Every structure is written in C-alpha cells, then in structure tokens.
Amino acid sequence: MMLLKIDINKWFSWLNLGIKDPSTASAVEVLLQIAVICLIAFLFTFFLRKGITRVIGGMVRRTKTKWDDIFFEERVFQKIFNLIPPIFIDFAFKIVYGKWQHIELFHRFIVAWILVVAGFVIVAVLDAINRIYDSYPIAKDRPIKVFVQVIKIFVISAIIITIVSEFIGESPRNLLVGLGAFAAVLMLIFKDAILGFVAGVQLLANQMVRIGDWIVMPSNNANGTVLEINLYTVKVQNWDMTITTIPTYQLVSASFTNWRGME
Structure with missing residues (x-):
C-alpha cells in the first residue's frame, strides 16, 4: 500500500503547477493511483497471457483432437485472461482505498466490466461449440446455429439487466x-x-x-x-x-x- 502512495504536491511543484486545494490534490492522487493500478494490472495480464498462450498453443498443436484447436482459434483462452485486470484492480483498490467514499460506485463499474468480459467469453465458447458441431455430418440436416444465436441473445440480455440492476441498486x-x-x-x-x-x-x-x-x-x-x-x-x-x-x-x-x- 505504501508503494502506491503518491505525493501529488511534490509532483506538481516539480512541474511548477503546485496544487493548493487539498481536495483537488486528493482527487488527483486517487486518479493517479487508479492509473498506476490499472497499468500494473494490464502489464501483468499482458505478459502472463503471452506466456501461457504460447504454452497452450503448443499443447493444442500436439493433440490429435480438433476441439481444442477450435477453442484456441476462437480465442476462448485469451479472452478468459481479460478477466484478470478488473479483478486485480478491484482487489488492489480495496486494499489501498478501502474506506474511500466512492469505492462502492467504483466497484459497480468493475462488476460491469467483469460481466461484459464474461459475456465475450461465453459468446466465444458458443461459437466454438457451433463450429465443432458443424464439423459432424448431422449438422447438414440439423444445424444448431439458430439455437446458439438465441442463447447469445439471452446471455447478452441477462448481462445488460444485471449491469443496470447493479447501478440502480435493485x-x-x-x-x-x-x-x-x-x-x-x-x-x-x-x-x-x-x-x-x-x-x-x-x-x-x-x-x-x-x-x-x-x-x-x-x-x-x-x-x-x-x-x-x-x-x-x-x-x-x-x-x-x-x-x-x-x-x-x-x-x-x-x-x-x-x-x-x-x-
């Protein structure tokens, strides 16, 4: 927590833009801390995803089944890693500013972020399942794309309703x-x-x-x-x-x- 503490007055005095209003300095400090936490989260996710994706890609190419290849081509594994930044940011910010007056509103934005990313993951999984099903002869007579699209609409609608209910408190x-x-x-x-x-x-x-x-x-x-x-x-x-x-x-x-x- 101490590593994330930023002395705003020193920064702006160095720039000859000293902030005299304590509330303004505090607000800028919070914004800078959010920026630092977000930067750490994205950098950590970038290098972790890059390394693990290479490992998963190598494993996928060595297997005989085509299912994992389709999941990899639909970027299901890569999209799962996109859940790391919002979870990390929410956890880190609660440690740094657990008693901040706007922490609840900030948490709601994080929840909305997680739900949107989860929606993209579910859609990618459904697309992969549809591609796997299409590889079988039965798909010519009984395709499931109609049902997959209905499930997508249901998932997207559920995510939108959940996000709205999260913000309005219902x-x-x-x-x-x-x-x-x-x-x-x-x-x-x-x-x-x-x-x-x-x-x-x-x-x-x-x-x-x-x-x-x-x-x-x-x-x-x-x-x-x-x-x-x-x-x-x-x-x-x-x-x-x-x-x-x-x-x-x-x-x-x-x-x-x-x-x-x-x-």
Whole structure:
C-alpha cells in the first residue's frame, strides 16, 4: 500500500503547477493511483497471457483432437485472461482505498466490466461449440446455429439487466418485474428474433430446408443452394453465384420450392 502512495504536491511543484486545494490534490492522487493500478494490472495480464498462450498453443498443436484447436482459434483462452485486470484492480483498490467514499460506485463499474468480459467469453465458447458441431455430418440436416444465436441473445440480455440492476441498486428479479410494463416494447424490439427463432425451429423440426438444398423462391429472387440457416436469415447461393438473403420467417409464411426430392 505504501508503494502506491503518491505525493501529488511534490509532483506538481516539480512541474511548477503546485496544487493548493487539498481536495483537488486528493482527487488527483486517487486518479493517479487508479492509473498506476490499472497499468500494473494490464502489464501483468499482458505478459502472463503471452506466456501461457504460447504454452497452450503448443499443447493444442500436439493433440490429435480438433476441439481444442477450435477453442484456441476462437480465442476462448485469451479472452478468459481479460478477466484478470478488473479483478486485480478491484482487489488492489480495496486494499489501498478501502474506506474511500466512492469505492462502492467504483466497484459497480468493475462488476460491469467483469460481466461484459464474461459475456465475450461465453459468446466465444458458443461459437466454438457451433463450429465443432458443424464439423459432424448431422449438422447438414440439423444445424444448431439458430439455437446458439438465441442463447447469445439471452446471455447478452441477462448481462445488460444485471449491469443496470447493479447501478440502480435493485435486484434483477425486481427489474424484470418492472419491465413487465414494457413487454410490448420489448416484443417490438425482438420481433425479428422471436419470429426467426420460431421459424427456425419449424424449419429444422419438419426438415423443410437443409443446408445444401436447392430451393426456388421467386418472391425473393432466390434460385440456388442453401448455404446457411441462422436466427434472422437464410443465405442462398443462386445459380449465377449471387447471394440472396431471405428472412427466416418468410420460409414459413411464404411458399417456396425445394428440389431435394429430385436428387
């Protein structure tokens, strides 16, 4: 703790910018200490991540399984290391300024930082799982990208609600109850996601469309092979190599021709 104590008056007197107001000097001292703690945290994380990533990379290349390669390519391990700076800063600052009057507000920002980083880690894990699943033949008939995207939306929404509840001092449960009055607005915001999810489930459950099928949908100028089925759109590569993007729910609400049976 003594190492982080900074004599602001000496610093500014050396710069001929002496601060006479004690409150101003104290505020600047706190800001400088935050800067020093952040610098230490980021430098420590940088060198630790660089060293351990090399070790993990070497181990991944020596294994026969492809799962760890995909996790490494999606930078899951690297993103986990991003949790170190906020945790280190929060712990160090509580030691240095445990009785600071704004410590609780500072802690809330740190919690929000941790939640955002955790969200990126979860999204990277979901992307890796989707890539692993796509490497199996069953993924052609039953892709899971729609469900992965729904989980992403749920995770992001949960993180946003938790961050807001942390700052306003309410529990997430009470915040959700209060949001009940704005259900209509939320339905409007997530209309495409809800319609896409329902349509995606119907398409996959009834096997109406698979990746690799040749479909014709004149209303959307689509006449080619299905490349991708996700929560919002279905991508079709037409016979002339152009790409047509069709909203997922339109494949349920509108008519189209699937030439799979002619193969």
